[in-house]
Amino acid sequence: MSAPTLTKDPAVKDRRPRKPRTRAPHLPDGGFGKTLRRNLTAHGFLIGAVLCFAFFSWYPIVREFLLAFQKTEDGDVSWVGWDNFVTVWNDPAFGQAWRNTLWFTVLALLLGFVVPFVTALIINEFRHGQGYLRLLVYLPVMLPPTASVLLFKYLYDPGYGMFNEILGVFGVPAQQWLQDPDTAMLSVVVASTWMNMGGATLIYLAALQGVPGELYEAAELDGAGLFRKVWHVTVPQTRLILLLMLLMQIIATMQVFIEPFLLTGGAGPEGSTTTVVYLIYQYAFNFNNYGAAAALGLVLLVLLAGFSAVYTKLNRADQD
C-alpha cells in the first residue's frame, strides 16, 4: 500500500468568497440563531470521527510524550525525568537495533527503491501486456503479510527451500539465508521488497507516462544511449516523485517490524535482525516497561518527524 500523500486542497481557492455568505450573521439570511444551529448540525456530523481521533490518535500522541518521562510500577505512575532515555541508551541492544535498522534501510533503499523504479521503466517500454505485468507486480500487496512472510520462511529454508534449489540450477552453493547473521537481514529485505513493491511501481508508472517524448528525441539527436537517456531525461523529469518515494521509503523501512518478527522471531541469529521497533515491542510487551518503550519511540518519532516534514513540504510545493 502506498502511504498517504497530501495534496493541495482544491477548495482552498473558492473558500474565501463563500465564507461571508454562510458565516456572517449580519447578512440578510443569517442571524445568530441560524448560525448557531448550522454549526451545531455541522459539529454533529463531525463528533463521531473527532471522538475516535481524540481517544485513539490525539490522546495517544500526548500520552507517548508523557509516558517517556514516567515509570509505571504496580499501577503507580511516577515522574522519572530522563531515566527512561538513560535506560534505553545503556541497553546493549540499543546500538545494535539502530545499526540493524539503518542497515535495513540502506538495503531496502538499494532494493526497495531501485527495483520498483527499474521495473516500472521496463513495463513502460512494452506496448503489450502492460495490464498483466502491472497485475503481477501488485498481486503480493494484496496478500496478508502473515501469509507472505511465512511463505518466504519456507522458501528460505536451507534444506527444503526453493531458493537454494533455484540457486543450485545455476551452480550456486546452498545458503543459510535467515540462519546466517550475514545474510539474515538481506533475506528479510528481499521478502519485504517482494511484498511491498507493487504500490511504488504503479506510482512510478504513472509518473513515467508524464515524461514528454520530445525530450527523448532531443537526447537521441545529441547521441545519448539508453542509460544516458534514463539518467538525463527520465530521472530529472520524475525527480520529485522519486524524492517523495525515497522519503516515504525511509519512513516506512525505519518502522519495519512484521518481517523480522515473523521471519526470524524478531532478533534473528546473534541479534542480526533486531530493529528499533522490535526493541520497542520488547520493552512494552515482553518486559512491561512502557516508559522505556515510549522513550525509544520518541527518539524514532523525532527522527522520522524530520523526514515527514520535508516530505509534506515537498508534496505541497509539488501541488502548487
Next chain:
Amino acid sequence: MSTRTLISPAQLARPRGKALYWVAFALVVVLFTLAFLGPLYWMVTSGLKTTQEAVQTPPTWVPGSVHAENYKRAWEVMDLAKLLMNTLYYAFGALAFQLVLDVAAAYSLSKLRPVLGKMILGLMLATLMIPATVLVVPQYLTALDVPIVERNLLNSPWAIWLPSVTNAFNIFLLKRFFDSIPKELLDAASMDGAGPLRVLWSIVLPVSRPILGVVSIFAVVGVWKDFLWPMLVLPDPSKQTLAVGIYSLATSVPENVLIASLTIASLPTLILFLIFQRNIMSGLTAGGLKG
C-alpha cells in the same frame, strides 16, 4: 499508440528492433510470472503435498500425489471458519464505522464548514506525520483502559472498529472528492427544503460512488492485512483474526496443513483484488501523486 518512451519507435520498427522487442518481452513476461506467481504456485501446490514431501530435500516442483484433504484438515484443525468469520466481522464492522463516521466528518468539513473545522482537519492530517508504530504502545494502553468511560476494549471488536475510524487519509480523500461537487447542486436541494442529512444521502453519496468504493476496499483490505494491532488487542484465540490466528497456530500443525491455511487466508483479498483491480489501482494514485 500513446506517448513515446525511452526506445525510439524508429528503432523498434527495424526488423532487428522488432525481434529484440519480442525476445525482451517474452523474457520479462516469463521472469515476472516466475517471480510473482512462482511463490503463490508453490504455496498452493505445497498445500497439496504430503507432510514428508512438503519438507523433503530437494523440494519437488510438482506434487508427487495430490492431497486436497490438507485443505479440509487446515479448515478443521485450525478452525479457519471461526477465524474467517471473526475477520469478516471486524473488517465489515470497520468498514461500516469508517463509511458512516468518516463520510459524515468529511461532508461536514467540506460542505457544512463548522467553526474550527479547519483546525480539526489540520489536527487530523497532522496524525499522518506521526510514525504509526510509535503510537502502538500508548494506543494499546488506551484500549486497555479507555479514559473517561473506563472500559477495557481487549478482546472486543470495538478495539478494531474505533481506531480504524482515525484514518486521516480516508477523510482527506473523501473531503477532496466532496469539494469537487458543485455547490449549485447542493444549494438547489437546500432551496427545495432538504436538510443536510437529506442532501448528503440523496445528492452527495450517489455522485461519490467511485471514491466510496476505493475507501471501502482499502478499509476491508486494511483490517485483513493488519497484524501487530489485532495481535495485541485480541489475545483470546477464539477472537483472533485470520492473520494472527495462523501465526499463533503455526508451530502446532504440520507444514503442509499450515501452507494450505496460508492459501485459504490469502484467497479472499486476492479475489477482491481480481474483481476490483481497476478501482484499486486508480485509488492508489487518487492520493494525488502526479509527476
